[in-house]
Amino acid sequence: MVGRGVATILFTDQVGSTRLRELIGDDGADKIGREHDRIVADAVTSAGGRIVKNLGDGALVVFDSSVDAITAAQRILEGVNVYNRDISEAHRLKLRIGINAGELVTGEDGDVSGLPVAVASRVCEIAGASQIIVTGVVRSLVGRRAKFGFQPLGPYQLKGVVEPVELWAVGAVVVAETQPAETVIPFPEFLRRGVPRLLVGREKQAAAIEAAYGAATDGVRFAVVIGEPGIGKTALVSTWCREAVERGATIVGGRCTPDAALPYQPFIEIARAVLGARPGLIADLGPASGNIAQLVPGVVTQVTLPPPVQADPDTTRYLMAEAFARLLRADAAGLPVVVVLDDLHWADEHSLGVVAHLARYADDLALLLIGTYRDTDLVRNHPLPQLLTDLRRERRLVRIPVPRLTESEVGELIAARFGAEAPEAVVDSISEETQGNPFF
Ligand SMILES: Nc1ncnc2c1ncn2[C@@H]1O[C@H](COP(=O)(O)OP(=O)(O)O)[C@@H](O)[C@H]1O
Numbered sequence: 001m002v003g004r005g006v007a008t009i010l011f012t013d014q015v016g017s018t019r020l021r022e023l024i025g026d027d028g029a030d031k032i033g034r035e036h037d038r039i040v041a042d043a044v045t046s047a048g049g050r051i052v053k054n055l056g057d058g059a060l061v062v063f064d065s066s067v068d069a070i071t072a073a074q075r076i077l078e079g080v081n082v083y084n085r086d087i088s089e090a091h092r093l094k095l096r097i098g099i100n101a102g103e104l105v106t107g108e109d110g111d112v113s114g115l116p117v118a119v120a121s122r123v124c125e126i127a128g129a130s131q132i133i134v135t136g137v138v139r140s141l142v143g144r145r146a147k148f149g150f151q152p153l154g155p156y157q158l159k160g161v162v163e164p165v166e167l168w169a170v171g172a173v174v175v176a177e178t179q180p181a182e183t184v185i186p187f188p189e190f191l192r193r194g195v196p197r198l199l200v201g202r203e204k205q206a207a208a209i210e211a212a213y214g215a216a217t218d219g220v221r222f223a224v225v226i227g228e229p230g231i232g233k234t235a236l237v238s239t240w241c242r243e244a245v246e247r248g249a250t251i252v253g254g255r256c257t258p259d260a261a262l263p264y265q266p267f268i269e270i271a272r273a274v275l276g277a278r279p280g281l282i283a284d285l286g287p288a289s290g291n292i293a294q295l296v297p298g299v300v301t302q303v304t305l306p307p308p309v310q311a312d313p314d315t316t317r318y319l320m321a322e323a324f325a326r327l328l329r330a331d332a333a334g335l336p337v338v339v340v341l342d343d344l345h346w347a348d349e350h351s352l353g354v355v356a357h358l359a360r361y362a363d364d365l366a367l368l369l370i371g372t373y374r375d376t377d378l379v380r381n382h383p384l385p386q387l388l389t390d391l392r393r394e395r396r397l398v399r400i401p402v403p404r405l406t407e408s409e410v411g412e413l414i415a416a417r418f419g420a421e422a423p424e425a426v427v428d429s430i431s432e433e434t435q436g437n438p439f440f
């Protein structure tokens with residue numbers, strides 16, 4: 001169609017093509033270029049578009065429909081993935097795609113021009129390998145016709161374009177032939193090991209956790225189990241969790257350790273368990289899904305993801321926290337998800353940031369956070385007390401102190417351990433020596 005008309009414009013671009021040419025020479029690079037042209041031609045033919053021109057290391061394609069354009073983009077990336085499967089890292093085709101829509105001019109020769117074409121080209125330059133970025137116009141045109149899983153990237157100032165342009169990344173493309181099956185999220189190993197043969201006492205504390213769990217259907221609740229080392233914090237929480245899981249609760253958890261080498265330590269443990277069971281969830285985690293996948297190597301292998309976000313530290317932390325929050329969105333049965341964070345006095349700052357972020361979802365997430373910590377072991381200026389104070393003010397925090405065992409409970413514990421009732425004098429002296437701390 002010669003003249004003016006509205007269309008959707010798609011650019012592909014080979015990431016690092018100049019460098020590739022240097023590395024593997026012209027013949028190799030040309031061969032990859034031909035593969036690119038073939039993959040694009042196949043996808044565009046099946047989705048219904050017109051290739052305006054091949055650009056050496058990319059292509060310019062126009063579509064009547066924005067849905068068709070995104071469908072083609074996804075098929076292109078699927079084709080790239082299939083091609084890359086048997087190709088060594090250095091020779092892989094890495095492609096980015098940008099899509100815009102607007103009024104353009106089509107010449108006698110079929111070439112197109114106009115500002116929307118230039119914007120599409122700029123948008124493509126912003127995308128990372130395997131990423132599809134579209135403008136707000138395209139997003140609006142798609143509307144509710146198709147579920148592509150758009151993730152907001154915010155307004156961008158594009159080179160040579162005066163007004164900022166709203167950009168969206170299109171969700172991950174699942175390339176596995178069959179979607180991996182969902183399995184049950186495994187009960188956390190540290191909780192399995194934490195369950196004592198018989199939990200003595202602690203009825204009141206268990207009831208407090210139970211009440212918080214019930215209340216969590218209406219929004220985030222945080223139960224903090226507090227006490228000295230060895231008093232039975234992990235034993236209490238483990239026992240409650242094991243009973244809850246038998247009633248159908250979803251339990252995830254992670255530990256904090258004094259020598260944490262990685263930020264987000266407990267949440268990485270959680271992500272591994274959740275994604276291991278439900279790999280498809282990775283597509284719902286937003287712009288930082290690539291970062292999360294990177295943190296759990298080997299767990300998510302069958303999807304193409306946006307490249308890890310490398311924004312300023314605050315933005316990255318926000319997007320990471322958001323990704324973890326999305327990971328914990330209610331379980332299928334609509335019951336609150338239980339997130340156990342053991343030994344929070346050792347939590348890294350990033351993990352506490354995630355906790356604070358989760359708390360911000362107060363009313364939207366059915367989530368019970370259970371944290372344990374030693375109030376005796378908090379270093380000065382640890383951010384945990386402030387966080388707890390904030391949550392307490394919002395009446396979403398339940399403090400559950402774990403006191404020393406009473407003398408009769410010590411007796412019960414000894415009986416449970418040694419299978420016989422101990423003479424009173426023995427209980428007395430043990431009780432005195434251990435000060436009711438079951439660890440001893
Ligand atoms: N109420 C209890 N009944 C029976 N055993 C307990 C009880 N509390 C703690 N224990 C046992 O004492 C030890 C220390 O408890 P743990 O839960 O690890 O303490 P914490 O997490 O507070 O440091 C564990 O072996 C645990 O099984």
Ligand SMILES: [Mg+2]
Pocket residue numbers: 233234235342343372
């Ligand atoms: Mg413990």
